[in-house]
Amino acid sequence: MANADCIIIQGSNMAEAHPVGFQWVTEAKARGAKVIHVDPRFSRTSAVADKHVPIRAGSDIVLLGALINYVIEHEKWFNDYVVAYTNAASIINEDFRDTEDLDGLFSGFDPETGGYDMSSWSYEPDRAAHSGNPGDPGNDGDAAAEQDGAEESVEAAGDQYGMGGPELDVSKPRRDETLQHPRSVFQILKRHYSRYTPEMVRDVCGISIEDFELLARTVTENSGRERTTCFAYAVGWTQHTVGAQYIRTATILQLLLGNMGRPGGGIMALRGHASIQGSTDIPTLFNLLPGYLPMPTVEKEDLATYLDGIASKKQKGYWANADAYTISLLKAWWGDAATEENDWGYGYLPRLTGPHGTYQTVEGMMAGEVEGYFILGQNPAVGSANGRMQRMGMANLKWLVVRDFQLIESATWWKDGPEIETGELRTEDIETEVFFFPAANHVEKAGTFTQTQRLVQWRHQAVQPPGDAQSELQFFYEVGRRIRARLAGSTDPQDRALLDLTWDYPVDEHGEPDGDAVLQEINGRHLTGPDAGKHLSTFNEMKADGSTEGGCWIYTGVYADGINHAADRETGVADGPAGKEWGWAWPANRRILYNRASADPEGKPWSERKKLVWWDEDEGRWVGNDVPDFPVTLAPGTIPDPEAGGPAALAGDDAFIMQADGKGWLFAPKGMVDGPLPTHYEAQESPVPNVMYAQQHNPTRVTVPRSDNYSKPSAGMPGADVYPFLFTTYRLTEHHTAGGMSRWLPYLSELQPEMFCEVSPELAAERGLEPYDWATIVSPRAAIEAKVLVTERMRPLRIGGADAQTVHQIGLPYHWGVGGDAVVSGDSANDLIGVTLDPNVLIQGSKVGACDIIPGRRPRGTDLLDFVAGYQRRAGLTVDSGNEGVTGTGEDAGPEADPMAPPEMTSARPHPPADGPVVPHDPPGPLGRKPRPRDSQQPSQQPSRQPPATEPRTGRED
Amino acid sequence: MGWPVLRQFLGGDPLGRSSSVVSRKTTEITPRTTTADRAVQSVCPYCAVGCGQKVFVSDEKVVQIEGDPESPISRGRLCPKGSASEQLVNSDTRQTTVLYRAPRAKDWQEMDLETATEMVVDRFLESRRNKWQDVDEHGRHLGRTMGIASLGGATLDNEENYLIKKLFTAAGAIQIENQARI
Numbered sequence A: 001m002a003n004a005d006c007i008i009i010q011g012s013n014m015a016e017a018h019p020v021g022f023q024w025v026t027e028a029k030a031r032g033a034k035v036i037h038v039d040p041r042f043s044r045t046s047a048v049a050d051k052h053v054p055i056r057a058g059s060d061i062v063l064l065g066a067l068i069n070y071v072i073e074h075e076k077w078f079n080d081y082v083v084a085y086t087n088a089a090s091i092i093n094e095d096f097r098d099t100e101d102l103d104g105l106f107s108g109f110d111p112e113t114g115g116y117d118m119s120s121w122s123y124e125p126d127r128a129a130h131s132g133n134p135g136d137p138g139n140d141g142d143a144a145a146e147q148d149g150a151e152e153s154v155e156a157a158g159d160q161y162g163m164g165g166p167e168l169d170v171s172k173p174r175r176d177e178t179l180q181h182p183r184s185v186f187q188i189l190k191r192h193y194s195r196y197t198p199e200m201v202r203d204v205c206g207i208s209i210e211d212f213e214l215l216a217r218t219v220t221e222n223s224g225r226e227r228t229t230c231f232a233y234a235v236g237w238t239q240h241t242v243g244a245q246y247i248r249t250a251t252i253l254q255l256l257l258g259n260m261g262r263p264g265g266g267i268m269a270l271r272g273h274a275s276i277q278g279s280t281d282i283p284t285l286f287n288l289l290p291g292y293l294p295m296p297t298v299e300k301e302d303l304a305t306y307l308d309g310i311a312s313k314k315q316k317g318y319w320a321n322a323d324a325y326t327i328s329l330l331k332a333w334w335g336d337a338a339t340e341e342n343d344w345g346y347g348y349l350p351r352l353t354g355p356h357g358t359y360q361t362v363e364g365m366m367a368g369e370v371e372g373y374f375i376l377g378q379n380p381a382v383g384s385a386n387g388r389m390q391r392m393g394m395a396n397l398k399w400l401v402v403r404d405f406q407l408i409e410s411a412t413w414w415k416d417g418p419e420i421e422t423g424e425l426r427t428e429d430i431e432t433e434v435f436f437f438p439a440a441n442h443v444e445k446a447g448t449f450t451q452t453q454r455l456v457q458w459r460h461q462a463v464q465p466p467g468d469a470q471s472e473l474q475f476f477y478e479v480g481r482r483i484r485a486r487l488a489g490s491t492d493p494q495d496r497a498l499l500d501l502t503w504d505y506p507v508d509e510h511g512e513p514d515g516d517a518v519l520q521e522i523n524g525r526h527l528t529g530p531d532a533g534k535h536l537s538t539f540n541e542m543k544a545d546g547s548t549e550g551g552c553w554i555y556t557g558v559y560a561d562g563i564n565h566a567a568d569r570e571t572g573v574a575d576g577p578a579g580k581e582w583g584w585a586w587p588a589n590r591r592i593l594y595n596r597a598s599a600d601p602e603g604k605p606w607s608e609r610k611k612l613v614w615w616d617e618d619e620g621r622w623v624g625n626d627v628p629d630f631p632v633t634l635a636p637g638t639i640p641d642p643e644a645g646g647p648a649a650l651a652g653d654d655a656f657i658m659q660a661d662g663k664g665w666l667f668a669p670k671g672m673v674d675g676p677l678p679t680h681y682e683a684q685e686s687p688v689p690n691v692m693y694a695q696q697h698n699p700t701r702v703t704v705p706r707s708d709n710y711s712k713p714s715a716g717m718p719g720a721d722v723y724p725f726l727f728t729t730y731r732l733t734e735h736h737t738a739g740g741m742s743r744w745l746p747y748l749s750e751l752q753p754e755m756f757c758e759v760s761p762e763l764a765a766e767r768g769l770e771p772y773d774w775a776t777i778v779s780p781r782a783a784i785e786a787k788v789l790v791t792e793r794m795r796p797l798r799i800g801g802a803d804a805q806t807v808h809q810i811g812l813p814y815h816w817g818v819g820g821d822a823v824v825s826g827d828s829a830n831d832l833i834g835v836t837l838d839p840n841v842l843i844q845g846s847k848v849g850a851c852d853i854i855p856g857r858r859p860r861g862t863d864l865l866d867f868v869a870g871y872q873r874r875a876g877l878t879v880d881s882g883n884e885g886v887t888g889t890g891e892d893a894g895p896e897a898d899p900m901a902p903p904e905m906t907s908a909r910p911h912p913p914a915d916g917p918v919v920p921h922d923p924p925g926p927l928g929r930k931p932r933p934r935d936s937q938q939p940s941q942q943p944s945r946q947p948p949a950t951e952p953r954t955g956r957e958d
Numbered sequence B: 001m002g003w004p005v006l007r008q009f010l011g012g013d014p015l016g017r018s019s020s021v022v023s024r025k026t027t028e029i030t031p032r033t034t035t036a037d038r039a040v041q042s043v044c045p046y047c048a049v050g051c052g053q054k055v056f057v058s059d060e061k062v063v064q065i066e067g068d069p070e071s072p073i074s075r076g077r078l079c080p081k082g083s084a085s086e087q088l089v090n091s092d093t094r095q096t097t098v099l100y101r102a103p104r105a106k107d108w109q110e111m112d113l114e115t116a117t118e119m120v121v122d123r124f125l126e127s128r129r130n131k132w133q134d135v136d137e138h139g140r141h142l143g144r145t146m147g148i149a150s151l152g153g154a155t156l157d158n159e160e161n162y163l164i165k166k167l168f169t170a171a172g173a174i175q176i177e178n179q180a181r182i
């Protein structure tokens, strides 16, 4: 970021949430870079930016889509970059239909399942490159059979893929480098965003045309050969039902402008926890194995089928070697018990049958399926959406283990939680056994965190943990050791995976396992041959024949040459945040991904000012100021053998080496479960109708229709005006997420003692809210109280064009919780939030909620329940409210309509009569859950692997 | 000369930033950081910027945590959270013993670590078996348990996440999640 000429911060309040990182923005600004902050609230980030642009929460795709449209209309795209490095020139299947044709749906939508069959989004193959027998005339007519995905119906289910995404057989698509072919990605993109105009931005986002033009001019003037623009986002972009597509929209824009893989470019994800990146890379996530390999699903019965699902051997790039990464992982876990005969122990891996994310787990608790729960340094009673569901789920467990420093609310809800106060739960009725184990903190153990730029940093241990406090490393090592001892001698096949597990780690005199030894296992070793026992230095050394082991292929190299590079500490700060000897960045200590794109197709830097890596003709290799993200001796002009696959199939200009076709994806021919191009849908609880399409919401979002998770009726439906305002949540500098590490600290508690809400003077006047007095905020799920902060930082926005309405936004920090142990406590904003999920990553849409606000404190005890129920009755809420599927006709109205077009879609949820309450479609199931097809479908988790040049992120944290 | 404003103007320190604001107490004390036995390099445990920390230790106790000026990421700076992290270590309310709440009990009881760990192992194995699924309705291999779930990891070390994922996966537990999905 320090090298950027323009920085757009959108969906993040970086100055307050990542204050020390913000010094690099300040530094760039001091050197003349322009900084623009796009955010619903005016914050400290806005105060130091050149310009603050207020936006209605939940409308970012319209703004970014309009920037894409502006770039195309004004011919501002970086043509040489776009043609060479993106899939702009690729031709798409003739069966593809855009949202412009189908009023908000893409081709392939199945109203029964609520998901897409992606086969019509695929590339059209380049027959010359794909035909096995060019002379065979019969081959030509059969192109469809060769299209990727055409061999089977590809139902969208991203949780089956790791970061590599689905395999892509058409890695050599037909191309038109003039970008004029009507089915070229470029032309499809141009049509798709043609209605994303400055006027639309004004009407949907509430941003004036002048502000939009200033933004568009600033971004385009600071992009190109000589200049680069960087975007930074945080959970303001991810916590939406179309969150993954927010990032995609920015990626498309950055690719068009040539800002990927170059210094001062890119898209910076600002993550909120010390090692949230690490816990995605080496995941404690249901759908992933280390290194973004997918967890196997039940269909993947053997290793070969599993590997086929990750990458085709015919596709380009490094994912084609997924067999070596997977087998090395299995060898690391099961050692000698992983043999070729037993499929390298693949059978030991448990299988997924759909989403098993944290919100599904809570439903499992309520259903009595989940008996025991470990909570490790997290505080879901306060930090997860719909906190009441979380607490009620825990109250139905047999046993709960909480490991933390302090008695956080997730450990004490059974005696002082909000449901005890309302009488919904009685302590003496709760059967759950609760264990609290004290945890060691960051100075009491040695190990690595991976920060937001993929930099792995080793921490040395300073002191021993006090009392019985233990690290997670020691606790789980101990639990594992005892479990294995108990099962010793078992002949039950279900115990084999535990008994064969490699679980020998050296321990010190305090019983603490050696974290360094674990890091070495993650790095990997040669097992046989002359180098047996030696550490691997790159994942290219991994083999699929069982001769190597390695616990996380992307981390291979962190222990190259037997040295812990995460502990590297080159002193001197002169070279800024890219100092290459401070810690170790995955992969291969590379600081900027896809940096081949920093040079032109001939291998020369696009400009002297923005050079990073380049081709050295004399040396015959890529050189420069970063580790080249490219096969180091692959010359710029190389044309690969058409029969080759994997890294050998990369051409000299295939800069995006992890993509199956070597190109940055403007259009995602596969993998995004809600469409190949980002499209504006309104949030689950948006105050306004979608003026861009008849389709109101993301049709593939995952709804959780339960009586404890009501949604507001969609805009325009009866009862919607009972919750007239929009609330959005955010964090403060002085607190950390759900407060477990901050509300127990006197300093931080004194700095931010009380829960508050930010409202505009206009809203305060309208509702009679007094500064520093109390207000009650009520959503379709709950009611909370907060102190009132009246401030012009919150600005009412005019939305909707001719018959514009005023949208009031309320800001709520979410750090407080109800409990008896913290230095400061208060009502939790997350209790207001409903659970409706992004279908790609299963993250909840928590940045846009509907509420009412009134002066005074909230009612106490059962009166509170009556108060919330009164609102629900007035709004006529049912489990169907706001959960419509298709709301347009989905018909292909275009002149190109033909009999081959997808079948006509009918509205899954007809609008109810305007005069009556919404009638439930089906009676709720035993859990209040209506058996809606979408829920048995497999929504998916998949990291934002499509955005070609950002780091892989799985979900997005808060 | 005892009156601060006089001292400020007469003492050649008109802006009040130098000698006039130094008390005898100030001159008599020495910073903890200079008397510490050692300074250990660490990383801030809060957000993902990854600021460098220096942890000052005296008599095997953490006495102060400051920004590490050598870190190219943070150049010695810490925000309020990172600066407060000494209190995270030495908090009065920090729990250092195991607590157990029995079914229907109204309060905690203390428990020794060994007993508690054994009890967790018992329950782990029992719930694992109670909700074990060998095959699905089509007879396809599942080899998993739905009885145990876990949440957390974003505040933990990579090595810890690795062991957690490894152990739970080998035990057939799949519902392993962390903050990255929130």
Ligand code: SF4
Residues within 6 Å of the ligand: A017, A018, A019, A020, A021, B044, B045, B046, B047, B048, B049, B050, B051, B074, B077, B078, B079, B080, B081, B082, B083
């Ligand atoms: S000091 Fe502040 S900015 Fe730096 S890592 Fe810690 S929380 Fe983040």
